[in-house]
Amino acid sequence: MTTGRIQFAESDGTFVLKFLGDVRLTLCAALDAYIEKIVSALHFKSIVIDLTETDNIDSTSLGLLAKLSILSRERVGLLPTLVSTQQDMLRLLQSMGFEQIFNIVAETTPTDAELQDLPPQTLSEEQVRARVLEAHRLLMDLNEHNRNAFVDLVTSLEGDTESDDC
Template sequence: MSTGRIEYASLNGTYIFKIIGEVRAQACISLDNLLNKIDQSSQVIGAIVDLTETTFIDSTVLGMLAKLGLKLKQNHNIQAVILSTNPDITTLAHSMGLAQVFVILNYCTDPKVCTQTLADNNITHSEMLNTVLDAHRTLMQLNENNQNMFEPLVKQLQKEQQETLFQPDNQKV
């Protein structure tokens, strides 16, 4: 008997599956039916399987995940993603060969362990100017509204950039 559950959501062709707790074969009938529907869809663009709250999965669940990964890869040319925080579950997924059809990420829920602060010291005025200019040029490429909104700023930044080319850049921001 399963003491866990499988949840799912879809958004614009991306499917998210969350396997919570101890999940066994009994939970797989509905999952199999859903996977068959997904496989028939032409609107699939991605899938994420979240195992961050999984405490146990049996071989039937692993087989359903393998089916998902294989079908997405073969029929939709998509490599799905597995997120896992439990080293035992991650090792099990790797040992069953799921890494052949999934990208398995050792996702971390503790941001202090997983992230690093980007250093922003010793930035020169020129570096800051180049970064701001590049960011706004990129925004302008997205749509006409951004183009119109940021064009005056970009022109001003480009003018400032030209002026700083002829000055020594020893100012720190």
């Protein structure tokens, strides 16, 4: 499995994110920052997330993708497109309920945009915990399967947050 990277591009109001390799929590700060950039842009017309070269993606990253879709739908009424040609990835997306919040395409969609790596972001432990908690709450809201899968993690993280406040 190759180390994960996330690349991005923007061309004529189309934002493209390409996930490569093993996409994990360590990339989430950069992803979250770019999501904020996308949804605050006044000129965006479409969002494409390319998972054709993704070996693995963790639940926090999936939760941030759910956040991107929810914000996109709220702000401009747009469902982003997820692209994957891998059957195991398509099954994962379906099991998470992503067909409700994304247009899922099982074929490559060429782009002429010049992709660049997202710049790394440094977060405190508390900031990381808050992002993980938000991502998993979003996933839990999608369906009962996700709620059952992530309830223990969310409860644990909420407990950690409350004990830090004391």
